[in-house]
Amino acid sequence: MEQLRSEISVEDKALIDDSFALSNRIAYLLKKHKISQKNLAQKLQKRESEISKWLSGGHNFTQQTLTKISLAIGEPIYQIPGAEVQIEKAIDSIHIFKAIISKLVELKKISHTHFENYSEKEVSSLCVGASGVICKSATEQEKANFSPANLHKSDFKNIEKAIS
Amino acid sequence: MKIKKPKIDISKLSVTQIIPKTKSIVNDPVLMDIKKPTASFQLEMTPMFNLAEDAIKIELSVSIDLNKGKKLHAQVAVFSYDFYYQYNNLKDLLDEEGEIVSEIFLTCSNLSYSTLRGIIYSNSAKTCIENILLPIVTGTQLMEGAVKSH
Structure with missing residues (x-):
């Protein structure tokens, strides 16, 4: 197992870290806006199990998905300094x-x-x-x-x- | 028949406000060590008026350069002030062409410049422009943005 972990490239490790950070952020925003996973699934026309998978971490979010989630929640998931x-x-x-x-x-x-x-x-x-x-x-x-x-x-x- | 030119009644004129916009003196110790530098001054003046408010505004800026032969030529100070005056019934000073007589602007300009001269002098103690006094200039020189050596 340790050998497997050590074999993960720096790039992959950064990707996993980002993915978990995004999942945590989405979970936080859902809680903040009192939106359940079920509600979010309905808004995005997805299955609840898929939302649950996203929130468990490790999902490779596309820009499109992140934008849809932001709009559904009503608050940006991240902000680019403008x-x-x-x-x-x-x-x-x-x-x-x-x-x-x-x-x-x-x-x-x-x-x-x-x-x-x-x-x-x-x-x-x-x-x-x-x-x-x-x-x-x-x-x-x-x-x-x-x-x-x-x-x-x-x-x-x-x-x-x-x-x- | 020649129409009489309106005359200024100085008792109707009063200063209402003096607003500093820029007061800046660079006081590098190097500048203090320069012996007997010459100074040049650049003046900028804009006389303005507001007939409805009986108000006259003189925007006056002075920048001071220090020179020492070929070694030094540096702008060391900038002063920029707005002077506001009130003249009771400014309309009384309109000439036959409907223009305010230039005498009032000359009076206000001279008042503003001499006031600024005093302000700069009192602000310049212990600075590199300590011994430099703004030259006495005529209204014409003010209008032309006179550059004088001291």
Whole structure:
């Protein structure tokens, strides 16, 4: 038996592990959503014995089967990191970056550098340039309420000339 | 008959808000060791108005570069502020073409720049721009985004 186990390839072992993890996850979701194996079988038009076999582990699930199960349960079995996660990660990075900068300021590695505290909503963009961190606040968005003055370069010149 | 140009009544003008958008000084110890660097300034100003609200807004940005011969040319500070003003009955300042007279924008621009000059000076103590004072500029130079050496 031990000899047989040692003969299983790394790839096969990973496949079995994944399969058991998926079975466990499906069993957990069924319990969470109070769906019996019988109900799931009916929804998927399968025999209850087949569902039971899936949940016992070792089944090689196809992508199609996993999608059908997810839809039947009403919750994804797994999630691939998408845009939302990336945005969350970006915000996390901003927090980490701010913390590092604050620490450096505290340790006087960077002295007397000013960093304004802006709430997340106010930060429309964050650039890191030679001059440090530049945060553009929501006040820029207020521009919509103001119209640019219709001025020519010579306007001020003429007034200044008249004054002097 | 020549229509009289509206005149500004300075008592009707008040500052309502000064909002910092960017305040940033890079203060690398290497920059502090540079003896007698020259500085250049880049100014950017956008005068705006809201007639219904009797409001004037001056968006003003200053970036400061430090230079030392061919060895150094680096942007070391950026300040960007929005200045909000209130003028009672801004409509009184409309000329015959329906435009607000440029004098009010010149006044607000000069007020904003001199205020920002003070803000930068008070913020620059013990930094690499400690001894660098923003130059006195005319409204025309402000409009043109003057680059001055110090």
